[in-house]
Amino acid sequence: MTRPRPDTSVDEVERVFRAEYGRAVAVLVRVLGDITVAEDAVQDAFVTALRQWPENGAPPSPAGWIITTARNRAIDRLRREAARNRATDRLHRENLRSAPPHAAEPPPAEEDPVRDDRLRLIFTCCHPALSPAAQVALTLRLLGGLSTAQIAHAFLVPESTMAQRLVRAKGKIQAARIPYRVPAEAELPDRLRTVLAVVYLIFNEGYTATSGDRLAREDLGAEAIRLGRLLAELMPDEPEVLGLLALMLLVEARRPSRTDPHGALVRLADQDRRRWNRQLVAEGHRIVRQCLRRDRPGPYQLQAAIQAVHTDARTAADTDWAQIVRLYDHLLALVPGPVVALNRAVAVAEVDGPGPALALVDGLALDRYHLFHAVRADLLRRLGRTAEAARAYDTAADLTGNTVERDFLRRGRAALADG
Known part of the structure; x- marks a missing residue:
């Protein structure tokens, strides 16, 4: 032994x-x-x-x-x-003995289209009796082992709000006796939207950890991609499933160049693109082309197309930012929201300059989101508004729980003082 x-x-x-x-x-x-x-x-x-x-x-x-x-x-x-x-148990047994013989027989085995325990757990947590937000939060808690604080960060809500949401979700499951079972195959598409959201949030937590002294959690990123591949096998005719898989592959392809040998964060514009995983890039591009041929665009397919433009550029200067802005326009029309608008503003800055981009950013209600302040800091720096940029860097650094991100922001703040 x-x-x-x-x-x-x-x-x-x-x-x-x-x-x-x-x-x-x-x-x-x-x-x-x-x-x-x-x-x-x-x-x-x-x-x-x-x-x-x-x-x-x-x-x-x-x-x-x-x-x-x-x-x-x-x-x-x-x-x-x-x-x-024991008294209740004895009563239960007596009831079984007095019931007709067929009443105690187990139900017939259910044909299970989901063969993986973790993927099965995602589908069962995404029960329609729970609100979409509760479905996502509960699955992140159970499957990813994320803390309440990490899930609250993903939802951009206070930790106390998320704690109450999780308690209510578990209480509803118990009170309503919601079964933890795999839905019938015909029911799977109805739960797909939330399932995709859960997998993507797990991937995002893996790509940039909410807290800790490492930028990424490779285990969660790998798990999300594994689940994405299982979903693609399970539902090959759903273009958004393929879109999500392509999106994760193209983003994951950049991971080797996101940090330097000392573990410090490296911006996309400064990354050594020779270190990108070309096998993942090729697979992601192939899936994006497959989605384009189907001509049923959705949010994940559009985000995958944006990443395809990034990974298609040999250098940062070669990036077709105008095309990225157009893709964000389409994405914003499908899923309007401040985070999408913030990402679009970053692309606008590369096309029209930091001034118009800052005007877009300042109209967004994202005060609790550290990347909102990080983007503002960079735009203000480019406009020469050093004092405002310094305050934005400080706010962004205070809001992030990830040590690597915080160090990167503090270096940006220190660079302002160095001229």
């Missing part, structure tokens, strides 16, 4: 948490049929790992250990609850 590796650090436990939390919850939900019990059991298992692994070493299969430990904890909890409710 392989002996556990001694002196496992807390960082190792945290790495396993990031990589395996969603899988463990998904497996336990399928086994136990109770989301609250599953989530609590997985969290308890990781608490136990934090106590035991640094002293005894990690087991040969950390993920298997977490799932087994969580399952045992859940069974113990259910047994304790059953012991407290």
